[in-house]
Amino acid sequence: MKELKEQLINRIKAHFPDITVENNFNYNRFDVSINKESIHSILFYLKDVMGFKHLSDTNCVDWLEEGEFEIVFIVWSPAEKIKIFVRTRIDRNNPVLETLDMIWPQLHTYEREFREMFGIQFTGLEAPDEFILEDWQGPPPYRRDFDTAAFAAETFFERPGREDAEDVREAITKLTGEEIPEFAKKYSR
Amino acid sequence: MREKETTLYIGPQHPGITGNMMVRLKVTGDTIVKATTEVGYLHRAFEKLQEQRNWLQCFTLMCRFCVPEPDPAEESYARAVELLEGREVPERAKYIRVLVLELARLGAYMLWYGGQNGSLGLYTVGQWSVGDRNYILDLFEELTGGRVYHMYIWPGGVRRDLPKGFEEKVLRTMDYLENRLKDYDDLMFDNTIFQKRTQGIGIVSKEKAIEWGVVGPVLRGCGIKSDIRIDDPYEVYDRLDFEVPTQEGGDIWARALVRRQEVRQSIRIIRQVIEQMPSGEYYNRIPNPQKWALPKGDAYARTESVRGEVGMYIASDGGTKPRRTHFRGAAYVHGVTLLEKVLVGANISDVSPIMNSLGVCPPEIER
Amino acid sequence: MINDKNSQKIVDIIQNWARQHSIWVLAYGTGCGAIELPPTMTSRYDAERLGVRGAATPRQADVLLITGYLTTKTLKRVIRVYEQMQDPKYVVGFGSCTINGGMYYDSYNTIKVLDKYLPVDVYINGCMPRPEAVLSGFAKLQERIAEGRAEGAKKYKENLEWYRANQKKIIPNWVMPDYNW
Numbered sequence: 001m002k003e004l005k006e007q008l009i010n011r012i013k014a015h016f017p018d019i020t021v022e023n024n025f026n027y028n029r030f031d032v033s034i035n036k037e038s039i040h041s042i043l044f045y046l047k048d049v050m051g052f053k054h055l056s057d058t059n060c061v062d063w064l065e066e067g068e069f070e071i072v073f074i075v076w077s078p079a080e081k082i083k084i085f086v087r088t089r090i091d092r093n094n095p096v097l098e099t100l101d102m103i104w105p106q107l108h109t110y111e112r113e114f115r116e117m118f119g120i121q122f123t124g125l126e127a128p129d130e131f132i133l134e135d136w137q138g139p140p141p142y143r144r145d146f147d148t149a150a151f152a153a154e155t156f157f158e159r160p161g162r163e164d165a166e167d168v169r170e171a172i173t174k175l176t177g178e179e180i181p182e183f184a185k186k187y188s189r
Numbered sequence: 190m191r192e193k194e195t196t197l198y199i200g201p202q203h204p205g206i207t208g209n210m211m212v213r214l215k216v217t218g219d220t221i222v223k224a225t226t227e228v229g230y231l232h233r234a235f236e237k238l239q240e241q242r243n244w245l246q247c248f249t250l251m252c253r254f255c256v257p258e259p260d261p262a263e264e265s266y267a268r269a270v271e272l273l274e275g276r277e278v279p280e281r282a283k284y285i286r287v288l289v290l291e292l293a294r295l296g297a298y299m300l301w302y303g304g305q306n307g308s309l310g311l312y313t314v315g316q317w318s319v320g321d322r323n324y325i326l327d328l329f330e331e332l333t334g335g336r337v338y339h340m341y342i343w344p345g346g347v348r349r350d351l352p353k354g355f356e357e358k359v360l361r362t363m364d365y366l367e368n369r370l371k372d373y374d375d376l377m378f379d380n381t382i383f384q385k386r387t388q389g390i391g392i393v394s395k396e397k398a399i400e401w402g403v404v405g406p407v408l409r410g411c412g413i414k415s416d417i418r419i420d421d422p423y424e425v426y427d428r429l430d431f432e433v434p435t436q437e438g439g440d441i442w443a444r445a446l447v448r449r450q451e452v453r454q455s456i457r458i459i460r461q462v463i464e465q466m467p468s469g470e471y472y473n474r475i476p477n478p479q480k481w482a483l484p485k486g487d488a489y490a491r492t493e494s495v496r497g498e499v500g501m502y503i504a505s506d507g508g509t510k511p512r513r514t515h516f517r518g519a520a521y522v523h524g525v526t527l528l529e530k531v532l533v534g535a536n537i538s539d540v541s542p543i544m545n546s547l548g549v550c551p552p553e554i555e556r
Numbered sequence: 557m558i559n560d561k562n563s564q565k566i567v568d569i570i571q572n573w574a575r576q577h578s579i580w581v582l583a584y585g586t587g588c589g590a591i592e593l594p595p596t597m598t599s600r601y602d603a604e605r606l607g608v609r610g611a612a613t614p615r616q617a618d619v620l621l622i623t624g625y626l627t628t629k630t631l632k633r634v635i636r637v638y639e640q641m642q643d644p645k646y647v648v649g650f651g652s653c654t655i656n657g658g659m660y661y662d663s664y665n666t667i668k669v670l671d672k673y674l675p676v677d678v679y680i681n682g683c684m685p686r687p688e689a690v691l692s693g694f695a696k697l698q699e700r701i702a703e704g705r706a707e708g709a710k711k712y713k714e715n716l717e718w719y720r721a722n723q724k725k726i727i728p729n730w731v732m733p734d735y736n737w
Contacts, residue, residue, distance in 0.1 A: 320599035
């Protein structure tokens with residue numbers, strides 16, 4: 001498998017000299033990092049020329065401290081049985097990327113989700129604004145700086161917990177007069 | 190005369206839909222011209238919640254991704270964490286995992302029998318198969334303590350060992366189910382109504398299938414042999430002897446035949462697993478979960494479920510909590526882009542059978 | 557028509573007796589709890605012997621089962637469905653998520669306490685509730701109907717403004733018809 005991976009990396013490098021490759025995994029995977037301008041051409045090249053036909057997954061990771069979004073495309077070749085992680089980074093304050101849904105139609109769905117959840121703008125993406133959320137007025141919720149617990153506490157009612165710290169089993173016994181079996185007593189508080 | 194175009198909403202409250210989602214149809218007469226999926230009714234923001242929890246707490250959320258078959262998500266997460274950390278899994282745990290995954294697959298297929306036939310108005314198969322599914326859930330209950338949510342496969346192995354006499358019970362249940370499958374065949378595949386309502390309907394094209402992201406039984410129903418258990422083998426599937434059934438045609442009928450074969454293959458795998466089950470440890474203990482940090486990096490592990498490939502992507506920044514997790518469900522592609530394509534030209538009454546046959550599971554789409 | 561207090565009482569008893577034996581559940585799986593309904597309805601547990609069976613449309617249904625967590629997007633549809641249902645109608649909260657938010661207590665998209673938005677007659681706890689628990693919940697509902705204590709719909713009509721205020725707080729874009737029961 002090692003030789004196959006080397007061979008594939010050399011083929012990609014011949015066309016895209018400015019990529020960074022990470023190949024220290026002991027299973028069928030290697031990583032390729034590329035700038036956002038070349039992401040279209042490398043994905044097209046992998047899909048149409050090298051046979052990485054199956055898009056397994058697409059992800060967006062919010063690196064808040066570095067001020068960047070990392071977008072990861074995981075492509076799989078049914079013939080070579082190798083998966084490649086294609087990574088690109090975009091600026092977090094101005095997250096714009098050209099739409100990629102002409103390469104794989106399912107990227108259309110992923111892009112709609114990223115637009116809604118991370119606020120990444122895809123130029124040329126033709127779809128309604130709302131995908132999962134409805135009437136959402138806050139910031140894009142999957143960004144790291146959005147605090148979901150605080151939002152939930154502020155927006156929704158909460159049922160107050162009991163303060164007596166009473167054992168449920170004993171409470172039921174008191175109500176119904178049921179005996180606690182011997183083996184269950186050690187679990188009582 | 191040109192017929193008027195009407196908009197028709199199927200769902201979210203509709204008995205024929207496979208979960209809480211909506212399909213907006215543009216129809217002329219009875220024929221669908223355009224279909225749009227609308228999802229988001231089940232969005233619980235798992236990926237956000239997992240950022241708030243540590244690596245072990247995340248594991249309890251995993252099974253809630255897809256309810257009919259929760260174990261592949263657990264398996265994917267456990268394996269992704271093990272890949273990232275380099276943690277070894279004991280041999281016995283690997284076999285137990287395969288046993289649990291295949292039992293879950295059988296259970297989900299039993300539910301599919303009910304759903305696929307119920308969508309065509311044949312309720313008897315559903316009464317039988319969903320009733321028979323309880324025998325599998327009984328096994329799960331004895332093994333894990335839960336009927337539906339198991340929370341059993343976790344990083345490092347499985348949560349507890351097989352109970353005494355569990356193997357015999359599994360084998361007895363398998364014998365019973367294998368006998369029952371003949372009854373299902375009589376009622377379902379020999380039934381003229383079932384044949385007429387499924388043959389030539391909901392066709393997925395073979396040429397474009399891989400590019401469209403079609404996976405699992407739907408892809409095998411197009412005649413393409415593809416199965417994660419063979420292509421990218423995990424756990425001990427490379428040591429087991431089983432076949433991957435394929436069928437030409439790409440319609441509902443072909444997919445039903447593929448699934449019919451897979452039920453038998455699952456039973457075959459379970460019998461082999463029980464035969465080869467080694468003794469030994471079942472769990473490689475993880476450190477204190479409060480202080481358990483994973484190295485910086487990311488990993489992606491995928492598993493074959495009844496709907497096809499499901500995968501879990503995790504990214505760590507070196508801390509005790511995930512930086513990002515992402516669950517890739519088969520329905521993410523099947524339920525949105527593929528369903529919108531397949532429904533065009535179909536009849537209104539075929540919407541529900543097509544959705545059942547593509548394995549559209551809305552909690553996987555919006556998570 | 558019946559002004560006499562005692563006759564009204566007899567009519568109520570007969571009505572409640574009839575109602576408790578035909579509980580038609582609306583087929584709307586709002587959350588993951590819907591997975592335990594097929595086993596409850598099919599051969600092993602067979603809820604139909606208690607008079608519990610599915611109904612396809614809100615107009616024919618008596619019980620709205622809220623199976624688990626409710627996202628704000630679904631809540632809007634659920635309110636609409638509930639208001640379309642005709643009397644007598646009952647709401648059953650199914651699963652821990654309807655009681656206190658359950659596993660999703662800190663999620664930004666799910667409500668935590670169902671009875672602030674809809675009048676709940678019976679809660680069934682557990683994640684998931686087993687089919688036995690579901691049957692026990694329905695038996696409890698029958699008990700309450702027979703005693704004439706399942707008055708959620710009446711409570712909803714009397715306190716409509718309070719419920720509406722809570723509902724509108726989390727559904728900003730309120731475009732729904734007013735149903736005249």
